[in-house]
Amino acid sequence: MKFILNYIRKDEWSPYVAGVLLGLVGIAAVWASNSLLGASGAFENIAGMIGKAVAPAVFDNMYFNFIMPPGITVGVMLVIGIFFGGMIGAATSGTLKWGKKDSANSDEQWKRIFGAQTWKRWLIAFFGAIVLEYAAGIAGGCTSGLAISGGMLLAPAAFLFIAGMFVGGIPTALLIYGKRF
Amino acid sequence: MTNFIIALALGVFFGFSLNKAGLTKYNKIINVYRFTDMTVLKFMMTALVVSMSGLYALRGLGLITFPNVPATYIVGNLVGGIIFGFGMALSGYCPGTAAAGAGEGKLDYLIPGLFGFLVGAVIYGLTYDKVFPAISAIANYGNTTMPDLWNLSPFLTILTFALMSLLLFYLIDRVGWQRKGSEQ
Numbered sequence: 348m349k350f351i352l353n354y355i356r357k358d359e360w361s362p363y364v365a366g367v368l369l370g371l372v373g374i375a376a377v378w379a380s381n382s383l384l385g386a387s388g389a390f391e392n393i394a395g396m397i398g399k400a401v402a403p404a405v406f407d408n409m410y411f412n413f414i415m416p417p418g419i420t421v422g423v424m425l426v427i428g429i430f431f432g433g434m435i436g437a438a439t440s441g442t443l444k445w446g447k448k449d450s451a452n453s454d455e456q457w458k459r460i461f462g463a464q465t466w467k468r469w470l471i472a473f474f475g476a477i478v479l480e481y482a483a484g485i486a487g488g489c490t491s492g493l494a495i496s497g498g499m500l501l502a503p504a505a506f507l508f509i510a511g512m513f514v515g516g517i518p519t520a521l522l523i524y525g526k527r528f
Numbered sequence: 529m530t531n532f533i534i535a536l537a538l539g540v541f542f543g544f545s546l547n548k549a550g551l552t553k554y555n556k557i558i559n560v561y562r563f564t565d566m567t568v569l570k571f572m573m574t575a576l577v578v579s580m581s582g583l584y585a586l587r588g589l590g591l592i593t594f595p596n597v598p599a600t601y602i603v604g605n606l607v608g609g610i611i612f613g614f615g616m617a618l619s620g621y622c623p624g625t626a627a628a629g630a631g632e633g634k635l636d637y638l639i640p641g642l643f644g645f646l647v648g649a650v651i652y653g654l655t656y657d658k659v660f661p662a663i664s665a666i667a668n669y670g671n672t673t674m675p676d677l678w679n680l681s682p683f684l685t686i687l688t689f690a691l692m693s694l695l696l697f698y699l700i701d702r703v704g705w706q707r708k709g710s711e712q
Contacts, residue, residue, distance in 0.1 A: 357548075359548065359550045360550075362567045362568075362570040362571040362574065363571075363697075365545045365546075365549035365571055365574075366545075366549070366570065366571040366573070366575040367574060367578050368544070369546075369549075369574075369578075369579075370575040370577065370579040371541075371582070372542050372545065373575060373582075373583075374579050375538060375541075377583055377586075377595060378592055379538075380534045381592070381595050382531075382595055383595055383596075383598075384538065384542060386623035386624040387623045387645070387649075390623065390645040391652070393649070394646045394647075394653060395649075395653060397646070398653070405654070408653070408654070408656070409656070409657055411653050415653065421531050421535045422535070424535035424536045424539065425535040425536070425538060425539040426539060426627050427536060428537065428539015428540045428541075428542065429539045429540075429543035429624060429627040429631070430539075430628065430631040431536075431539070432539060432540040432541060432542055432544040432545075432547065432628060433543040433546060433627065433628030433629060433630065433631030433632050434631035434633075435540065435543075435544055436543065436544040436545075436546075436547025436548050436628070436632070437547055437631070437633070442632070443632060443633060444633050450634055450635055450636040451620055451634070452636065454553065454554045456554065456555045456558070456559075457554050457555070465636075469639070469640040470640070471619060472619050472621075472636045472637070472641050472644065473641075473643060473644040474618070474619075474644065475616075475618045475619025475620075476623075476641050476642075476643070476644025476645045476648060477645075477648035477651065478611060478612075478615035478618070478619075479612060479616065479619065479622055479623060479644075480647075480648025481648045481651060482610075482611035482612035482615055483608065483623065484648075484649075484656070485604055485607060485608035485611065485652075485663060486604060486605050486608020486612060487599055487604065487605060487664075489612065489622055489623045489624065490622045490623070490624055491542070491623070492598070493598050494572065495572065495579075496598065497597065497598035498572075498580070499575075499576055499579035499583055500598075501580060501673040501674045501675060501682065501686075502597050502599075502671075502672065503600045503605075503669065503674055503677065504598045504599060504600040504601070504605045505598065507600070507602060508605050508606070508609040508612070510609065511605065511607065511609020511610040511613060512610075514606075514609070514613060515612065515613025515614040515616075516561035516614065516616055516617040517561050519618060520558060520562050520617045523617070524709075527709070528709065
């Protein structure tokens with residue numbers, strides 16, 4: 348018992364142990380609610396909700412009416428859960444520093460490559476998020492909704508997506524890191 | 529209502545596992561693309577082995593049915609993945625890890641991250657009919673799985689995947705198939 352509690356308090360687990368936990372969560376999603384995990388779809392639900400409130404005419408299209416209906420969906424609840432899960436995880440290891448928590452631009456590796464400026468990190472984070480969300484739309488899901496959820500059902504789509512992630516990610520890392528790759 | 533509570537609970541455990549695996553850190557994400565830290569791959573493949581074994585076993589026992597399987601349309605899955613990999617290597621997160629990192633109090637994940645995902649969602653939703661129908665029509669196999677598509681035994685498919693994963697873990701952890709980058 349003490350061992351388990353001490354392990355929960357650790358900042359970083361073995362990826363194998365954390366992976367088993369995620370695998371069980373994936374099974375539980377299907378068993379308890381006949382649904383899959385996902386994250387990128389939730390942002391589309393919220394974007395549609397805001398869009399329809401602000402500019403209903405612009406957002407009155409097939410996508411926001413039928414494909415990804417706006418509103419607080421099960422997917423949105425899942426992402427809210429992920430938010431609190433991250434919070435609880437950090438709290439158990441004493442690394443929760445709300446508002447003062449180190450952003451990526453205080454990561455030693457990030458600093459050596461991009462520098463410590465916050466505006467630069469925020470700009471890249473913003474641009475990256477746009478790219479990620481758009482790409483997830485084309486692919487049919489993100490790391491959780493397609494790679495994990497599709498993979499556990501043995502959907503070929505998931506493995507094509509994972510292969511694509513490396514085909515896109517490796518040259519990007521090479522380009523950013525150059526000699527320091 | 530019940531589904532909302534279940535989703536919230538699932539999310540909490542999901543986010544917790546992302547935090548404990550260290551995937552809410554910039555260097556964990558970027559370094560998998562440099563092959564200097566394969567945590568992301570170990571985490572994902574372990575999760576896949578566990579969940580695919582469990583799901584196919586439970587379905588075999590008649591305890592569950594599968595939800596809608598994500599659709600396979602080769603060019604779209606692949607091109608989407610390539611652009612996604614670019615975004616991930618650049619930003620050091622993905623939608624799920626950004627949500628978990630935001631919960632830890634990382635403001636760059638919470639503010640420009642959330643804002644960017646919403647902007648990306650708007651751009652996608654407004655260009656959807658010009659992009660998606662065309663790309664998803666190419667080599668579309670529908671909501672299929674590998675055992676169904678190629679008439680494979682699910683058991684042997686999963687066994688093969690599990691053995692491949694174990695071999696890969698062995699090569700990474702014991703044989704030293706992990707690079708030592710000049711930038712750690």
